Amino acid sequence: MTVIATENLSKRFPRVTALDRLTMRITPGVTGLVGANGAGKSTLIKILLGLSPASEGTASVLGLDVSDRGAEIRESVGYMPEHDCLPPDVSATEFVVHMARMSGLPADAARERTADTLRHVGLYEERYRPIGGYSTGMKQRVKLAQALVHDPKLVFLDEPTNGLDPVGRDDMLDLIRRVHTDFGISVLVTSHLLGELERTCDHVVVIDGGKLLRSSATADYTQRTATLAVEVTDTDTHPDGTTALREALTAAGLTVAPAGAAGEGLPGAGHVLLVEAAGSGEEAGDAGNAADAVYDTVRDTVAGLGLGLVRMEQRRHRIAEVFQNSPQPGTPGAPDTPAATETVQKGGSTDAA
Numbered sequence: 001m002t003v004i005a006t007e008n009l010s011k012r013f014p015r016v017t018a019l020d021r022l023t024m025r026i027t028p029g030v031t032g033l034v035g036a037n038g039a040g041k042s043t044l045i046k047i048l049l050g051l052s053p054a055s056e057g058t059a060s061v062l063g064l065d066v067s068d069r070g071a072e073i074r075e076s077v078g079y080m081p082e083h084d085c086l087p088p089d090v091s092a093t094e095f096v097v098h099m100a101r102m103s104g105l106p107a108d109a110a111r112e113r114t115a116d117t118l119r120h121v122g123l124y125e126e127r128y129r130p131i132g133g134y135s136t137g138m139k140q141r142v143k144l145a146q147a148l149v150h151d152p153k154l155v156f157l158d159e160p161t162n163g164l165d166p167v168g169r170d171d172m173l174d175l176i177r178r179v180h181t182d183f184g185i186s187v188l189v190t191s192h193l194l195g196e197l198e199r200t201c202d203h204v205v206v207i208d209g210g211k212l213l214r215s216s217a218t219a220d221y222t223q224r225t226a227t228l229a230v231e232v233t234d235t236d237t238h239p240d241g242t243t244a245l246r247e248a249l250t251a252a253g254l255t256v257a258p259a260g261a262a263g264e265g266l267p268g269a270g271h272v273l274l275v276e277a278a279g280s281g282e283e284a285g286d287a288g289n290a291a292d293a294v295y296d297t298v299r300d301t302v303a304g305l306g307l308g309l310v311r312m313e314q315r316r317h318r319i320a321e322v323f324q325n326s327p328q329p330g331t332p333g334a335p336d337t338p339a340a341t342e343t344v345q346k347g348g349s350t351d352a353a
């Protein structure tokens, strides 16, 4: 089943081409739309809502053509805009009830759905306070609640983590995941940070300068690598267990490197060694077989040194690495230009910071 489909979709403004022959297909679930500022994400959402006409090409949302079924699309789709657009003098309850009524819900149902939705986004206690006094995180939740209140089949969330601190961002990403798991609502969420979509989305679409760089399942970006991440404890005999293991594994003929920058995202990366499995293969299966002998050597070496083994696991790629290390040949608009590569790296490095 297709939720969103575009075919050669372009949007040209007098001075800039915001979308350039974008062809993609999105299925139910949580989909991330990632690109640097100005990549064309908000423009795409406005076209998909039927609010802005495309210059050429076609698009459909829930099987409805955006060029002439905009009103029907907006009945079934919720939209959380990027920019702050909330009236400061009314409470979350008043505002969300109003939006529910605008979507056609009768008064009683609007009040009931508002209470449920505000509870779901974690704003129940503060629901009668004026929005003007809310924190950024609370305002983002009000925007999310108004997008959900009419029980849509699909929601477009434009940069919902903007302006949030790391904890607020994690909370928002969890909430977004639950919009799909708890209510079965499909989600299209935009971000300029590649990394944050990795654990939230089933599928990630990357655009740059209005062009499609790649559209794949998250699992395809984060395939297992032919590298084992190994972490050990220190002991009285070996106060620096990591160094002792590194020397012993190197002596045993294995290629070992400290995790360093490549270990970003691994808890305790400073103590993690990356051990290459011989005969690396791109396929997870090949890499798995090749790793078996290395697993045995690592296990025996750790046991021989008397160290405790904290972790031994096959590393997975992070989405940002896919773009930094290996342009996808044959991918439409593959990042073979410096500008394209830089844009996606920018997303990755911002996230790492």
Ligand SMILES: Nc1ncnc2c1ncn2[C@@H]1O[C@H](COP(=O)(O)OP(=O)(O)OP(=O)(O)O)[C@@H](O)[C@H]1O
Pocket: 013, 014, 016, 017, 018, 035, 036, 037, 038, 039, 040, 041, 042, 043, 044, 082, 159
């Ligand atoms: N109404 C408009 N008139 C002229 N140019 C526009 C208009 N709307 C968007 N653009 C341009 O189109 C390009 C894509 O903008 P868009 O807002 O879609 O990007 P984005 O990926 O959503 O970035 P951001 O997160 O910064 O909003 C930008 O160069 C922008 O300046």
